[in-house]
Amino acid sequence: MTALATKAVTESESYRPRTRRLWDRVWPGLLALVLVIGAWQLLYWSAWKPDYVLPSPAEVGADLVGFLGTAKFWLALGNTLTRAVIGFGLALLIGTALGVAVSASKVLRAAIGSALTGLQTMPSIAWFPFAILIFGLGEEAITFVVVLGAAPSIANGLISGIDEVPPPLLRTAKVLGARGATLYRYVILPAALPTYVAGLKQGWAFAWRSLMAGELLVIIASKPSLGVQLQYFREFANASSLIATMVVVLALGMIFDALFSKLAESVRKTRGLSASRL
Amino acid sequence: MSQPSLTVTGVTKSFTDTARPVTALTEVNLEVADGEFVCLLGRSGCGKSTLLSMIAGLARPSSGRIDTHGNRVGMMFQDANLFPWLTVRGNIELALRLSGVPKAQWPARVAELLEMVQLPQAAAQRPHQLSGGMRQRVALARALAQDCRILLMDEPFAALDALTRDALHDEVERVWAERGITVIFVTHNVREAARLSDRVVVMSPSPGRIVDQVEIGLPRPRRMEDAAVAEQSGRLRELMDHHDHVTAAQVLAS
Numbered sequence: 198m199t200a201l202a203t204k205a206v207t208e209s210e211s212y213r214p215r216t217r218r219l220w221d222r223v224w225p226g227l228l229a230l231v232l233v234i235g236a237w238q239l240l241y242w243s244a245w246k247p248d249y250v251l252p253s254p255a256e257v258g259a260d261l262v263g264f265l266g267t268a269k270f271w272l273a274l275g276n277t278l279t280r281a282v283i284g285f286g287l288a289l290l291i292g293t294a295l296g297v298a299v300s301a302s303k304v305l306r307a308a309i310g311s312a313l314t315g316l317q318t319m320p321s322i323a324w325f326p327f328a329i330l331i332f333g334l335g336e337e338a339i340t341f342v343v344v345l346g347a348a349p350s351i352a353n354g355l356i357s358g359i360d361e362v363p364p365p366l367l368r369t370a371k372v373l374g375a376r377g378a379t380l381y382r383y384v385i386l387p388a389a390l391p392t393y394v395a396g397l398k399q400g401w402a403f404a405w406r407s408l409m410a411g412e413l414l415v416i417i418a419s420k421p422s423l424g425v426q427l428q429y430f431r432e433f434a435n436a437s438s439l440i441a442t443m444v445v446v447l448a449l450g451m452i453f454d455a456l457f458s459k460l461a462e463s464v465r466k467t468r469g470l471s472a473s474r475l
Numbered sequence: 476m477s478q479p480s481l482t483v484t485g486v487t488k489s490f491t492d493t494a495r496p497v498t499a500l501t502e503v504n505l506e507v508a509d510g511e512f513v514c515l516l517g518r519s520g521c522g523k524s525t526l527l528s529m530i531a532g533l534a535r536p537s538s539g540r541i542d543t544h545g546n547r548v549g550m551m552f553q554d555a556n557l558f559p560w561l562t563v564r565g566n567i568e569l570a571l572r573l574s575g576v577p578k579a580q581w582p583a584r585v586a587e588l589l590e591m592v593q594l595p596q597a598a599a600q601r602p603h604q605l606s607g608g609m610r611q612r613v614a615l616a617r618a619l620a621q622d623c624r625i626l627l628m629d630e631p632f633a634a635l636d637a638l639t640r641d642a643l644h645d646e647v648e649r650v651w652a653e654r655g656i657t658v659i660f661v662t663h664n665v666r667e668a669a670r671l672s673d674r675v676v677v678m679s680p681s682p683g684r685i686v687d688q689v690e691i692g693l694p695r696p697r698r699m700e701d702a703a704v705a706e707q708s709g710r711l712r713e714l715m716d717h718h719d720h721v722t723a724a725q726v727l728a729s
Contacts, residue, residue, distance in 0.1 A: 365552060365554055365556045366556055366558065368528075368533055368552070368556075369550075369552065369556040371532075371533060372531050372532075372533065372548070372549065372550040373569070373570050373573045373574075373617070373621060374573040374574060374621070375573050379573065383569055383572070383573070384558065387558070387560045387561075388558070388560070390560065467559075467560060467601060468559040468560055468601070468603065469559060469601060469602070469603020469604070470559075
């Protein structure tokens with residue numbers, strides 16, 4: 198029976214050629230891009246704002262391509278991504294540890310549980326003045342706020358994942374003899390994984406936003422970054438390079454978001470939770 | 476009775492954390508012999524699943540004693556409850572790991588257990604790729620992986636179609652006979668009870684208690700369609716109805 202079912206799925210997938218399926222996935226994005234650039238071009242033609250404030254898409258595109266040939270751009274990109282990875286990595290460790298601790302202890306849940314949700318609603322940019330007071334205008338201030346932005350989402354994802362483990366699975370695990378740390382390692386944490394990954398994705402979005410706010414507020418003179426680049430082009434009223442930098446920030450955010458979505462999808466697929474087979 | 480594998484003495488279970496305290500079970504006494512196949516039969520609310528959870532150690536009796544005489548207890552539920560992130564092999568291996576079986580023995584044990592439930596090709600499949608009947612077979616293999624002497628089954632086939640259920644009855648009967656384990660099987664289906672049991676323990680609700688015990692002296696293997704099974708299930712049905720009337724009359728009189 199299963200062999201039959203597997204066969205049917207394979208057939209319906211191979212029914213469309215591979216290139217066709219790729220096209221199916223790509224065209225909605227392309228359409229959106231065409232619409233946005235089209236609207237922008239129309240706005241440009243309407244001469245609503247002068248050229249030096251609202252440049253044409255072609256101009257911005259040319260600047261974007263120009264970036265790729267300069268070492269300074271890659272240095273800025275590298276610095277920003279390094280900060281993102283370090284901040285998110287720390288948030289991952291802290292958020293995960295917090296999540297396990299809060300879900301395992303009634304006292305901690307009462308004490309920290311609601312604080313975590315409160316922290317999540319706090320706009321991270323509001324932390325910067327305080328972070329700058331404590332750490333000065335430096336890396337630590339940025340990292341501090343990025344972690345503060347991302348860790349609560351990660352912790353909350355893990356906590357709700359653990360809370361939502363189906364009780365029948367827990368009963369089964371207990372009958373099989375799983376207790377304490379063993380129960381966590383082999384049953385509770387794997388069962389919580391889909392919700393945890395959703396938390397990671399949200400945590401990444403918060404980390405990226407906090408990082409951009411940080412790079413705009415905490416300018417470190419010797420260190421180029423995408424945020425510094427934004428400020429720089431604004432000060433020199435270079436609108437087309439400014440927008441080109443924004444496009445880079447947007448594209449990076451979307452790429453990472455897509456990676457997390459892919460991870461979430463593959464986790465769901467192994468468990469038969471995926472709707473993509475329909 | 477030969478040496479017992481399970482002794483339940485004066486067990487009462489009440490739930491006091493609800494708005495109105497509920498007595499789920501009152502004064503249950505039960506002895507099950509080693510290698511016996513016992514069905515707990517009763518309609519919903521008679522406390523049969525509660526009794527099973529307490530034998531499994533998932534809940535504590537409010538008073539009384541449950542002694543499994545050091546026997547390892549395995550359990551199957553109405554849903555197979557396979558771990559969806561693991562393959563069939565992974566599910567069985569986790570049970571082996573939790574029972575402390577050395578890793579070197581896993582491949583042979585997994586093969587043997589899957590052979591036993593007639594699913595040797597399913598090792599690499601995921602639970603969601605299996606039919607309901609196949610999932611219950613894997614759950615059976617997983618429970619047996621613990622080398623349990625007592626297998627508790629909580630309406631394990633209630634959600635399956637009749638043909639699959641019949642096949643699994645044969646399966647369980649065969650495994651029980653081959654392994655010489657004790658089976659305690661909860662059901663509300665008189666026919667299923669007559670088909671499987673050496674002895675049927677009849678339970679009645681409000682409050683949950685044991686009201687009767689019936690030895691099913693039929694030769695094995697049996698089939699659901701056997702006239703003798705039908706006759707026994709008729710007797711069981713009458714017994715259940717009788718005791719429910721008695722209960723209803725008591726409730727009315729009080």
